[in-house]
Amino acid sequence: MARRSQADKAESRRKILEATAGLIREQGIEGSSVTEIMEQAGMTHGGFYRHFDSKEDLVAEAIAVAFKAGLDTFEDGHAGTAEEAEAYISQYLSRRHVEEPAGGCPIPLLGAEIARGSEVGRAALAKGILQASQKLSEGLNDHSKSDALLILSTLVGTLVLARGVGEGELQDEILQATSDHMRDRTTSSSIS
Numbered sequence: 408m409a410r411r412s413q414a415d416k417a418e419s420r421r422k423i424l425e426a427t428a429g430l431i432r433e434q435g436i437e438g439s440s441v442t443e444i445m446e447q448a449g450m451t452h453g454g455f456y457r458h459f460d461s462k463e464d465l466v467a468e469a470i471a472v473a474f475k476a477g478l479d480t481f482e483d484g485h486a487g488t489a490e491e492a493e494a495y496i497s498q499y500l501s502r503r504h505v506e507e508p509a510g511g512c513p514i515p516l517l518g519a520e521i522a523r524g525s526e527v528g529r530a531a532l533a534k535g536i537l538q539a540s541q542k543l544s545e546g547l548n549d550h551s552k553s554d555a556l557l558i559l560s561t562l563v564g565t566l567v568l569a570r571g572v573g574e575g576e577l578q579d580e581i582l583q584a585t586s587d588h589m590r591d592r593t594t595s596s597s598i599s
Contacts, residue, residue, distance in 0.1 A: 422448040427469035433509040466529040473513040474535030492546025515566045
């Protein structure tokens with residue numbers, strides 16, 4: 408019976424983390440209450456502390472979950488291939504990513520909020536950024552870490568702008584300009 412209880416607890420924890428990862432990408436950390444997170448996970452508020460010591464700890468783990476979901480693009484094939492890097496960039500600059508932040512990259516919404524938050528949150532974000540830049544570097548003919556960080560920064564900035572201006576011609580132009588720029592830069596031997 409104890410095994411079932413541990414399995415149930417692990418499943419509940421997974422549901423809470425996934426709900427949190429989605430909500431904080433859509434509404435931000437401050438905009439996502441523990442009550443709302445637990446409701447989204449299909450549980451009551453009272454069960455929260457059986458799984459986490461604090462909302463801060465939950466958010467740090469949820470950031471890791473959010474990054475893993477985005478980096479799964481690289482795991483579908485052979486890690487570190489140009490095709491995976493191109494798929495990641497294409498997915499990042501897609502209209503779906505603009506319109507559905509709950510399933511996307513945590514950096515555009517959380518970057519500024521985490522900068523004002525806890526060290527635990529900043530460490531989780533930094534770890535995710537390093538993982539993403541490493542995967543990009545491996546997939547883009549071993550461009551340098553600096554190149555990969557530049558690409559990631561460009562992608563994040565593009566998403567922030569595209570979401571900020573809302574639907575319309577300017578949003579389309581922003582996405583297309585970055586898409587064209589990335590295609591030119593990732594197929595050449597250097598980033599500039």
